[in-house]
Amino acid sequence: MIEGGCRCGRVRYRAALAGLPKAYACHCLDCQTWSGSAFSVQIVLPEDQLEVTGEPALFELAAPDGSRVSRQHACPACFTRVYNTNTRRPGLAVLRAGTLDASDRLAIAAHIWTKRKLAGIDIPAAIPSWPEGAPPDALAAALRG
Numbered sequence: 001m002i003e004g005g006c007r008c009g010r011v012r013y014r015a016a017l018a019g020l021p022k023a024y025a026c027h028c029l030d031c032q033t034w035s036g037s038a039f040s041v042q043i044v045l046p047e048d049q050l051e052v053t054g055e056p057a058l059f060e061l062a063a064p065d066g067s068r069v070s071r072q073h074a075c076p077a078c079f080t081r082v083y084n085t086n087t088r089r090p091g092l093a094v095l096r097a098g099t100l101d102a103s104d105r106l107a108i109a110a111h112i113w114t115k116r117k118l119a120g121i122d123i124p125a126a127i128p129s130w131p132e133g134a135p136p137d138a139l140a141a142a143l144r145g
Contacts, residue, residue, distance in 0.1 A: 004082075004100040006075035011054035011082055013095075015045055022109035022143045023097045024134075027117040034072075034081060038118045041097040041108060044143065047085060050093045056082060110134065110142035 002020060005012035021043045031040035056073040063069070068088040074081045083095045097106050111117070111129035123129050128142040 002100060002102070004095070004103070005054075006078050006080035006082055006099065008075060008078035008080075010077045011052065011056045011073075011075045011080070013050055013052045013082065013099075015049045015051065017045065017049065020100070020102060020105055020107075021045060022145065023106045024110040024112060024139065024143060025108050026112050027115075027121075028113035029116055031113070032116070035096075038121055039111075041106065043095045043097050043100075043106070044092055045095065047091055047093040050083065050095075052082075109145055110139055112139070 001014055002017050003012070003014045023041050023043045025039045025041050027039040032038065034040065052073075055076070057076040059072040059074065061070045061072065068086055070087075071085045072081055073083050073085075080099060081096050082099050083093050085093055097103055100106065108127065111123050111127060112134050113132055114123065114129045115131040117123070128134075128138070130138075134142070
């Protein structure tokens with residue numbers, strides 16, 4: 001079982017997983033902007049395994065070309081982004097890894113959008129990375145790894 005939630009505790013979640021899944025770091029401009037940091041760290045899990053308590057606020061953002069809609073779920077009180085879903089990946093939820101109660105025990109297994117990474121952030125050569133988005137099968141394999 002994994003558990004986590006927002007900073008103030010109003011929105012909490014749990015998922016029946018055997019242990020902490022591996023995480024990936026995204027260095028894209030959207031993740032830098034959303035997180036206010038150099039990159040965001042995320043984990044992917046089946047949406048139907050995510051049990052959320054509290055009522056997250058929903059922010060929907062369509063891609064400029066209309067090819068996908070991202071649904072951001074955040075705490076309406078402290079504004080912590082907890083997870084998102086995306087019409088391009090139906091059935092999957094992407095948790096913001098920093099919201100996990102055990103976030104300090106996560107391992108980053110892959111990096112995407114490295115062409116946008118900030119200078120001074122070193123990615124170990126043994127960690128798979130892609131200059132833009134990773135092919136879905138390759139990212140899934142790195143996260144299973």
